[in-house]
Amino acid sequence: MFGRHYLIAFAALQVVALVNLIPSWLIGRIVDGISTDTLDTQTMIIHVVGIIVSGAAMYGLRFVWQSKLYGASIAITRVIRSELFQKFSQLSPAFYARRSTGDLMAHATNDLNAVEETMGMGVMTLVDSLIAGITVILGMIFVVSGELTAVALLPFPLLVLITRRYGVKLHKAFGKAQSAFSDLTEETRETVSGIRAVRSHGISERQEQRFGKTLDETVDANLLVAKVDAAFGPTIQLVYGLSFVISLGYGAWLIEQGSITVGLFTSFTLYLGQLLGPFMQFGWQFNVFQRGKTSWRRLEQLFAENIEVVEGDKKLPKDADASMSFDIKSFTYQKANRKALDKVKFDLPSGGLVGITGPTGSGKSTLLHLALRQFQLEKPSSIHISGMPSDSLTFGSLRSKLAWVPQKPHLFSGTIAENIALAKPDASQAEIDHVAEMAGIRAEIEAMPEGFDTSLREGGTNLSGGQKQRLTLARALLSGADILLLDDPFSALDMKTEVQVRQNLKAHYSHKTMLLVTQRLTNLIEADHILVLNDGQVEERGSHHELVANKGWYSMVYQRQSQLGQSISGDAAIQGTGIEGKDDE
Numbered sequence: 300m301f302g303r304h305y306l307i308a309f310a311a312l313q314v315v316a317l318v319n320l321i322p323s324w325l326i327g328r329i330v331d332g333i334s335t336d337t338l339d340t341q342t343m344i345i346h347v348v349g350i351i352v353s354g355a356a357m358y359g360l361r362f363v364w365q366s367k368l369y370g371a372s373i374a375i376t377r378v379i380r381s382e383l384f385q386k387f388s389q390l391s392p393a394f395y396a397r398r399s400t401g402d403l404m405a406h407a408t409n410d411l412n413a414v415e416e417t418m419g420m421g422v423m424t425l426v427d428s429l430i431a432g433i434t435v436i437l438g439m440i441f442v443v444s445g446e447l448t449a450v451a452l453l454p455f456p457l458l459v460l461i462t463r464r465y466g467v468k469l470h471k472a473f474g475k476a477q478s479a480f481s482d483l484t485e486e487t488r489e490t491v492s493g494i495r496a497v498r499s500h501g502i503s504e505r506q507e508q509r510f511g512k513t514l515d516e517t518v519d520a521n522l523l524v525a526k527v528d529a530a531f532g533p534t535i536q537l538v539y540g541l542s543f544v545i546s547l548g549y550g551a552w553l554i555e556q557g558s559i560t561v562g563l564f565t566s567f568t569l570y571l572g573q574l575l576g577p578f579m580q581f582g583w584q585f586n587v588f589q590r591g592k593t594s595w596r597r598l599e600q601l602f603a604e605n606i607e608v609v610e611g612d613k614k615l616p617k618d619a620d621a622s623m624s625f626d627i628k629s630f631t632y633q634k635a636n637r638k639a640l641d642k643v644k645f646d647l648p649s650g651g652l653v654g655i656t657g658p659t660g661s662g663k664s665t666l667l668h669l670a671l672r673q674f675q676l677e678k679p680s681s682i683h684i685s686g687m688p689s690d691s692l693t694f695g696s697l698r699s700k701l702a703w704v705p706q707k708p709h710l711f712s713g714t715i716a717e718n719i720a721l722a723k724p725d726a727s728q729a730e731i732d733h734v735a736e737m738a739g740i741r742a743e744i745e746a747m748p749e750g751f752d753t754s755l756r757e758g759g760t761n762l763s764g765g766q767k768q769r770l771t772l773a774r775a776l777l778s779g780a781d782i783l784l785l786d787d788p789f790s791a792l793d794m795k796t797e798v799q800v801r802q803n804l805k806a807h808y809s810h811k812t813m814l815l816v817t818q819r820l821t822n823l824i825e826a827d828h829i830l831v832l833n834d835g836q837v838e839e840r841g842s843h844h845e846l847v848a849n850k851g852w853y854s855m856v857y858q859r860q861s862q863l864g865q866s867i868s869g870d871a872a873i874q875g876t877g878i879e880g881k882d883d884e
């Protein structure tokens with residue numbers, strides 16, 4: 300499809316190059332007519348009209364090839380862009396832990412632009428300079444004199460050499476400039492997205508200094524590119540001037556010998572002048588190609604990233620139950636030196652409630668991340684959903700079965716209603732109202748001036764932590780998935796709201812399977828089974844009553860929470876238990 304565009308463009312280009320020979324040749328004829336005194340008005344008019352017509356034809360043809368080429372390059376970048384986006388959405392959190400967002404943004408903008416420029420302008424000038432250059436040289440040889448052409452082109456190997464040298468230098472300089480740009484993007488992103496923390500910690504000066512430093516580095520790197528670039532043009536012109544001088548001398552001698560006419564020599568110098576354009580272009584194209592190559596390499600590295608978590612191809616049958624079973628022998632994060640989970644085995648019966656608790660950093664969230672297949676679980680560890688290994692399932696099947704309320708709520712720009720209906724965009728307002736009610740946030744949303752149509756700023760900065768948490772809970776409830784993975788969903792709620800939401804869940808969603816991570820142990824009284832994790836291992840397990848009788852970590856924390864919990868706020872209640880009330884940011 301793109302090939303045809305390029306072909307039409309190249310054909311038009313060749314015709315332009317041929318037509319381009321005509322005016323100079325006609326001018327030569329006129330000069331000859333004048334010098335031999337044989338020029339009559341009619342011939343003069345025909346020649347001039349010929350020049351004008353050639354000019355008009357070139358104008359039209361140039362339009363054709365440029366539009367075809369640009370069209371193709373824009374279409375190609377569109378494809379690369381969407382592939383890159385797709386890749387971004389397939390890569391696992393492990394990848395994002397390694398690469399900074401700023402760097403990735405630089406890839407998605409700067410590198411793609413460089414590739415686009417190469418595919419459009421780059422290919423265009425390469426082919427243009429080749430076709431135009433060769434055509435002009437052939438014109439010089441066949442219309443004027445092969446001998447003179449050979450002499451005039453003597454300095455050209457020097458030009459090729461210079462062009463190559465510059466190309467290598469540019470490649471290096473440009474690579475540096477691109478990675479400096481990545482750093483700059485990251486620095487900007489970090490400051491902008493953390494602006495509140497920057498302000499409140501009074502570290503704007505530190506950020507400015509860091510930014511200034513990165514900026515200086517970027518400027519230096521780009522200056523180097525500009526310097527190399529700037530030295531190129533004049534060097535070429537210098538060598539080129541040499542070519543003119545040689546051909547002037549030799550041409551004069553040839554005219555004296557009577558081998559060529561003054562008119563032909565005029566055409567020749569005009570052709571030689573026409574060669575400069577393609578030659579400069581050729582050098583410039585070298586530059587563009589170097590950039591394109593550097594950027595393309597960077598992009599290729601991204602495309603070559605392993606999609607660590609590979610999608611299975613089995614679908615869950617429609618009537619699959621909502622049970623899960625976990626059998627994790629061990630799980631270690633990449634580059635981590637200790638196991639995040641170690642011998643964690645339990646069943647989550649369909650419609651059951653299993654609670655996970657334990658001190659901070661004990662592996663609770665990790666368990667949910669693995670259930671969601673955000674990280675790859677090594678064999679022989681396994682997680683089954685409705686009896687099927689989760690890594691054999693399609694992502695679609697997983698998503699339709701599991702709804703996740705992350706510990707850090709994530710909201711997207713859009714309205715509140717859109718954010719709730721994320722997994723079910725065709726949900727009716729009544730459905731949205733219902734889940735908002737269940738998540739205990741409906742009244743608060745309706746009290747906002749624009750209600751459910753309130754726009755959320757990026758990341759939901761215009762909502763409180765507890766509001767964000769309940770919005771993500773409402774989202775999970777609306778998704779219709781049978782299994783809810785709730786990661787500390789009440790941590791930012793006050794006691795009263797928490798109790799209300801818990802009661803709603805119990806009354807209306809008791810048919811759903813729930814895996815509930817929580818630090819507030821009253822939430823677990825009715826759980827079928829509770830695991831207490833510590834340092835990735837199951838330290839205690841059993842029902843609430845068994846655990847309370849057990850006199851371990853659970854009963855100690857439970858006692859403290861129930862002593863203090865009635866009158867004092869939940870966060871104060873759990874101080875000193877190794878559990879901190881955590882902010883979501």
Ligand SMILES: Nc1ncnc2c1ncn2[C@@H]1O[C@H](COP(=O)(O)OP(=O)(O)OP(=O)(O)O)[C@@H](O)[C@H]1O
Binds near residue numbers: 392639662664666
């Ligand atoms: N992406 C990651 N890469 C490397 N290590 C990680 C990553 N996420 C978590 N860890 C480590 O794994 C361990 C378990 O973390 P996890 O988030 O599962 O704890 P948690 O029980 O959910 O804690 P909290 O109660 O604070 O939410 C911790 O030691 C943590 O530092």
Ligand SMILES: [Mg+2]
Binds near residue numbers: 663664706786
């Ligand atoms: Mg956690």
